[in-house]
Amino acid sequence: MEIGVDALEFDVAMTADRQIVLTHDLTVSAVTSADTAPAVPGDPFFPFVGRPIAELTLAQLRTLECGVRLPRGEDDVFAATQIPVPGTRMPTLGAALGLVAAYGADRLQLNVEIKSDPTRPELTADPWEITELVTAELTKHRRMKNVALLSFDWRILLAASRIAPAVPRYANVEARTLAPGTRWLAGLDPDRFNGNVALAARSIGANVLSVDHSLITEELAASADGQALPVVAWTVNDPGDAKRLIDLGVRALVTDYPDRMHEVLTERGLPVPAPIRLQVGGGRRS
Numbered sequence: 001m002e003i004g005v006d007a008l009e010f011d012v013a014m015t016a017d018r019q020i021v022l023t024h025d026l027t028v029s030a031v032t033s034a035d036t037a038p039a040v041p042g043d044p045f046f047p048f049v050g051r052p053i054a055e056l057t058l059a060q061l062r063t064l065e066c067g068v069r070l071p072r073g074e075d076d077v078f079a080a081t082q083i084p085v086p087g088t089r090m091p092t093l094g095a096a097l098g099l100v101a102a103y104g105a106d107r108l109q110l111n112v113e114i115k116s117d118p119t120r121p122e123l124t125a126d127p128w129e130i131t132e133l134v135t136a137e138l139t140k141h142r143r144m145k146n147v148a149l150l151s152f153d154w155r156i157l158l159a160a161s162r163i164a165p166a167v168p169r170y171a172n173v174e175a176r177t178l179a180p181g182t183r184w185l186a187g188l189d190p191d192r193f194n195g196n197v198a199l200a201a202r203s204i205g206a207n208v209l210s211v212d213h214s215l216i217t218e219e220l221a222a223s224a225d226g227q228a229l230p231v232v233a234w235t236v237n238d239p240g241d242a243k244r245l246i247d248l249g250v251r252a253l254v255t256d257y258p259d260r261m262h263e264v265l266t267e268r269g270l271p272v273p274a275p276i277r278l279q280v281g282g283g284r285r286s
Contacts, residue, residue, distance in 0.1 A: 152174070212234065
């Protein structure tokens, strides 16, 4: 927020005690988390790293050290750009929303990606239940405006269309979710749409197509335009890729490095998001 962004994206999953936490993976990652101690003496689930989020309680997850990235191979370069914050615990969605509120960032777009894997039911919450819990937390924090729900598991999008029909729904796609026999598209057969993923996303009730940037071509951009479906590209960290995607007409770029994107936006004469700074006394947007 202090660098200046138009939106924040949160990946969330549900714990064994039905709490919503921020996590990229459905298992406790050895890259982003390290064990410190069991939640209670003799905890049979300890150590927690490598276990499914869905089988651990919030109390167990809160024992993890999540403030120091532990690189593995190709992650080394990325890890070197991250500032360690030892003592950081895995946050809840509510805590993240509270931080945004403390900055007075009421107009900041919040994109909540609900992690769900239809090929691994043992790791995955019921799509309806987790979508209800996420929307309940957003409602509690008065953040049902300027928010979107995202998922690779299109069953989540179907649930969201019923539970919160006014909230935009982003259909996430990557190569594996479009493969023959896919279980990611809520029962849709990609062949039925002759490879037109934008048409498939529109048929499921998506408002935005969120695509692995390496898959975005002129053909895909044109098909999405034909469906009046804005395209969001992820994860775009190279300025050259960003320029190509802007030329193709994507509406937004998801990035780990918003400072790099500022330079691209400035070069292209596009608006650069203003910083949002925390101010004493509750904080309002600067």
